[in-house]
Every structure is written in structure tokens, then in C-alpha cells.
Amino acid sequence: MDARHARYPFLDGAREAVQRADVALVDLVNRERDHPAVTRGRERVERALVAGTVASEDPRVDARTEVLSYPIARVVVSLLDAPGAVEKYAASEAATAHERFVEDLERGGQSRLGGGDPDVSLDAFLREFGLAGSVRSVDGDYRVDVGEYLELAPEGESWRLVRRELGDGAVTVTRSELYDLLRQAVENRVADGLPLAVPDEIADPLAPVAESVSATLSSADYPRSFDRVDPDSFPPCIAALLDRAQAGEELPHRSRFALVSFLATVGMDAAAITALCGRSDEQFTYTAERLASDESGAGTYPSPSCATTQAWGDCVNRDDLCATIDHPLSYYAARLEGAEPGGEGDTGETAD
Structure with a gap:
């Protein structure tokens, strides 16, 4: 080696x-x-x-x-x-x-x-x-x-x-x-081949390792609860992915995950996500149903950080606020604090 x-x-x-x-x-x-x-x-x-x-x-x-x-x-x-x-x-x-x-x-x-x-x-x-x-x-x-x-x-x-x-x-x-x-x-x-069918003799000793990874992910420091869904407050990267989805573009799975996991975490259920994105194809619907299975958003898989979004090539149209945060959800929270409820683009939905 x-x-x-x-x-x-x-x-x-x-x-x-x-x-x-x-x-x-x-x-x-x-x-x-x-x-x-x-x-x-x-x-x-x-x-x-x-x-x-x-x-x-x-x-x-x-x-x-x-x-x-x-x-x-x-x-x-x-x-x-x-x-x-x-x-x-x-x-x-x-x-x-x-x-x-x-x-x-x-x-x-x-x-x-x-x-x-x-x-x-x-x-x-x-x-x-x-x-x-x-x-x-x-x-x-x-x-x-x-x-x-x-x-x-x-x-x-x-x-x-x-x-x-x-x-x-x-x-x-x-x-x-x-x-x-x-x-x-x-x-x-x-x-290729993932996820693996892991035999018990390997799965059992590595189960605590997987649990440690899950704990690290669940403790990631970013906002998880929002009182409304306002597309006008979405960060530039998410807005760009949403535009691409609405235009009918077939997003790479990592980009689709970034978009859908963000929408699920801000409080949208699967039906609302597919409606907002204008998508009803099987692959997109399946992703939405998997990631938005918890209506509270608390159980959804973590939305990618800014570092991940940059590594994947989905970080676009950065603005001054982008330079001060490290997660798209933090951007969204900051924008909501300065945005008027019911403003243009507000869906009127609330997140429990």
C-alpha cells in the first residue's frame, strides 16, 4: 500500500x-x-x-x-x-x-x-x-x-x-x-454496490461507529425549526436549484438531495415540495417522501452545509450574507429575521 x-x-x-x-x-x-x-x-x-x-x-x-x-x-x-x-x-x-x-x-x-x-x-x-x-x-x-x-x-x-x-x-x-x-x-x-448488505459479524462491531456518526450529524449546529416557508428568503444556492427543478431539469442526485432536504427541514411535506418544484416524476417524488417523512422536520436528514455545497459545485450567486454563514439554513434563518411575513413569494405555510 x-x-x-x-x-x-x-x-x-x-x-x-x-x-x-x-x-x-x-x-x-x-x-x-x-x-x-x-x-x-x-x-x-x-x-x-x-x-x-x-x-x-x-x-x-x-x-x-x-x-x-x-x-x-x-x-x-x-x-x-x-x-x-x-x-x-x-x-x-x-x-x-x-x-x-x-x-x-x-x-x-x-x-x-x-x-x-x-x-x-x-x-x-x-x-x-x-x-x-x-x-x-x-x-x-x-x-x-x-x-x-x-x-x-x-x-x-x-x-x-x-x-x-x-x-x-x-x-x-x-x-x-x-x-x-x-x-x-x-x-x-x-x-456502486452501496448500501452494502453487511453481514452480522461486521455490522455488530461497527454499529457503535455508525451510531457515533449519526450522533455527530444530529448535533450539527444549524437552525432546525422555522415558523413559515418563504421562498424569497431561500439562499442563492437553493434558489438556483429550485429554478432548475421548476424548469424541468434533471438534477444530479446530490443536487436533488440538497434541494429536497432543505425544503423538508424548513417545514414542507412531500406534497408541498413536489408542488413547489413542479415535479411529479417517480425519482423526485420518492426523494421527497423519504426526506420529508417527519412532518416536524426534526427527523429529516441534514441539509448539506455551505462547504459541502461548494464541494459539489452547487454554490452559486453568493452575496454578502453568504460570507457570514456556513450553512444554507443559517442563511434562511437570518433572512427570515429581516423579512416581513407574507411578503412576495411567501407560501403562507407554517412549520410546526
Whole structure:
């Protein structure tokens, strides 16, 4: 297990390194429940769900601990049984990986890994995700076969095929946009198979770890109770997501979660959420019903923080108030204090 595996534990090489080391996860968690890899796995999930990153706050974590923390984190997030947990975790793993491989690839593999590691190259990443035959460099840009492009392209107007140069079955993208496609490939791989069907011999010793993560999430410091729903007081990020939903855009699951969890926490039930968003499709309705199951809003899964929203690329149109808060719900509370009830855009609803 080396630094490359530690930075990118979702790679096939990292999994093979764990297998070569003959590490049995069930033995590890049963033998030493406070093993550094278990501790780091818990931190990995907590940071993913609260801060939008899986990077450790301790720079001294060794490569072996970092690699082993990844499968443990996948088990822990599977044990949470919380709406949106898998999506939020996978998006945060991908956001951290994106930050790292942009650093590594733009510096020719010369960053924290040291030396020109041939396994930390654009070609290596393309091979990892089965894209080597689907991506070609042309005059400083890249041509991506349309099938792979459609599979990996983020949602958004600029990514629509009609807005792209298309020829000979391939779409032209910039290097930065190719990195965005790789980020989605990472997210897809991390999310694949989650939530896991965890056997009792692993679930039982890790249940307290999952409970600790749940306690951390429930104690997050942001407002949870509001006396009314006023869309004019929504923070810019939520307003933008709402506009996209109302326009009929298919939001990425992480963005859909951010929007719906916010609306549920401010006091809207599933019917009100789907009505406000103008959506009745099955996927959107299911998300609303899952996240707004508690009419009080107290039991809903935490709405993403500003740090998470920024990591996911949904932080837009920041204003002066954004600079003073760290959570969209705090923004909303501040705006409500200065807004007149019944103002333009007020739905007239109250939150119990």
C-alpha cells in the first residue's frame, strides 16, 4: 500500500493491495474496534456528510490506515440507513478525488506522490475507468465518444448535447471538462454496490461507529425549526436549484438531495415540495417522501452545509450574507429575521 493507493483508495490497484496484504476486515474490526483504520473510516464518513470532503484533518495518517479506512467507511455509510447518505458520501469521495487528481495531473504526478509516477497520469486514469479507447487528444482538447459522454456528463445546460460540438460520434471537451467527467466516473464507482448488505459479524462491531456518526450529524449546529416557508428568503444556492427543478431539469442526485432536504427541514411535506418544484416524476417524488417523512422536520436528514455545497459545485450567486454563514439554513434563518411575513413569494405555510 503506497501513497497513490492512499490518495485514490477506490482504484483497482488499492483493492488489490489490500488483498495482497491479506487483511480480513471482519478480523480487524472484531480484534481492535479502535483500530486507526476504524477511527479514520468513521472520520471519512463524518467529513463526507458534514464537510463535503473525505480528507483527514490529521496529516499524519499513514498509507495503510488510509487505504483500509475506505472499505470500512463503505460499511459504516451502509449501516446508517439514512436517506441521501450514500449519495452524499459518494459525491464527497468524488469531490476529494477530483481535487487530488487535478493537482497530480496538472503537475505531472510531481505533487505529494513525488516523482513522475506513471500510474498517476491521465492515461492511467482513463484506463482505470475503461475510457482509454473512448477519449482522444485533438489540438489541445479532447474528443469523447458520445456514449461515454452521455453516461458521465454532469447535469446542466452547458453539458447538453445540443450545445456541444459533435462529429464522427464524439463530443469535444476541454481538459478541465474531461476532469469533470472523471469525477463522475469516480462517483459512480464509489456508489456502486452501496448500501452494502453487511453481514452480522461486521455490522455488530461497527454499529457503535455508525451510531457515533449519526450522533455527530444530529448535533450539527444549524437552525432546525422555522415558523413559515418563504421562498424569497431561500439562499442563492437553493434558489438556483429550485429554478432548475421548476424548469424541468434533471438534477444530479446530490443536487436533488440538497434541494429536497432543505425544503423538508424548513417545514414542507412531500406534497408541498413536489408542488413547489413542479415535479411529479417517480425519482423526485420518492426523494421527497423519504426526506420529508417527519412532518416536524426534526427527523429529516441534514441539509448539506455551505462547504459541502461548494464541494459539489452547487454554490452559486453568493452575496454578502453568504460570507457570514456556513450553512444554507443559517442563511434562511437570518433572512427570515429581516423579512416581513407574507411578503412576495411567501407560501403562507407554517412549520410546526
